[in-house]
Amino acid sequence: MQLLDRYVYPHRLLHWSVSGVVLLSLASGLAIGFLDFDGAVALLGNTLTDVLYGGHKTLGVMILLLMTLRVITRLAFAVPDHVPPLNTFERVVSKSVQRLLYLALIAMPLLGWAGTAAGGYPVEFFLWQLPGFISKDEQLSEQLFLLHEWLSWVILALVALHVTGAMFHWKIKRDNVMKRMSLFD
Secondary structure: OOOOOOOOHHHHHHHHHHHHHHHHHHHHHHHHHHHHHHHHHHHHHHHHHHHHHHHHHHHHHHHHHHHHHHHHHHHHOOOOOOOOOOOHHHHHHHHHHHHHHHHHHHHHHHHHHHHHHHOOOOEEEOOEEEOOOOOOOHHHHHHHHHHHHHHHHHHHHHHHHHHHHHHHHHHHHOOOHHHHHOOOO
């Protein structure tokens, strides 16, 4: 029996797709957070501000869709073994960060979607308007967006831990951890 040394290709492709979309989403979200709507309009004008907000919403829906596919591929296919095996500390940290990232990357777009709908704004995915699922409630919208903002900082910290761990395995331990998620053979 051959040892499984990497994730199946669809899962690896989804990993890197999520990574790219999350980076774009975090960048646009930080711009929105630091500028706020009026600041964005003053700096970018109405049209580019609408593109920034609409693009951020589209990226959030994309993250939700991609993460749903990641969960499906994670459940449907075997997880490769670590060769050599991780020590207990590495295994606990790795699994914790990975599970928290999955949870946060599913919760984040849901909070954004709910906050947008509660604020009475359109939930956009490219040129389509998606259903809001909840009625307008400005106080609830503010609370949801506050949670959305806090979760963005948690995601940034988790991504930093994840990347630091990957670099540690690649450059210091020089084991096969990076190969497990590599797109290239």
